[in-house]
Amino acid sequence: MRQIKHPPIEQVELTDIMYALSDPARLEIVGLLAKEGRQMTCGELELNRPKSSMSHHFKILRSAGLVETIIDGKEHLNSLRLAEIEQKFPGVLNAVLKAIASP
Amino acid sequence: MRQIKHPPIEQVELTDIMYALSDPARLEIVGLLAKEGRQMTCGELELNRPKSSMSHHFKILRSAGLVETIIDGKEHLNSLRLAEIEQKFPGVLNAVLKAIASP
């Protein structure tokens, strides 16, 4: 298996981003990635859900263009595409991150 | 028929807002309401869709807390709850509006 494909930023749609962020589990993943500000494996995220469900949510985050996943050995390292998204849709993701950071 | 019920701002959830904004038709409605900056009837919005579909989308926008609808005679006047949403989730809606305003 090679590296995973991600949509180039020009193809990223706002509606897909909104949709990806409309699920609590995915919002939590995005929040954790932002809070840590580093690459994290799926396992590290520790939402108590089956692997296949997590995989499904990551797929949606990836296809929306929010998350980039790099394969490194047997781990998949996930990170937020924050800079790119901010450049294309200024303020959107940062405002969402701020909203979920404060309880 | 009386006035329509809307969720108080304290009950408005970010996930519901994200979901409501994930549909192109609803995003268009929200964009038009913001651009005009005034109350508009459903009919005025002129997306070429059947009434029942429009009604469905407005229901979702209302229940997400994005749109307020006031009944005035036989018309329903819709407006964005921009100030309230901005206060609760600063920057989110404004950033989305900016993103859809510039093609």
Place this chain on the structure above:
DNA sequence: TCTATAGTTCCAATATATTCGAACTATAGA
């Protein structure tokens, strides 16, 4: 080469959304 680990894919079950015609409600105005 064997085994454990990380994650994906496949599948089916269930749930939720979307669409739109038809029937309905409420009001304004003749």
Place this chain on the structure above:
DNA sequence: TCTATAGTTCGAATATATTGGAACTATAGA
């Protein structure tokens, strides 16, 4: 009181999402 208008609700068809178990792929390390 009748009619036209604005919008909602109902109902059924279709589409899309979510969930999670089981099988699979790929790699690291013994």
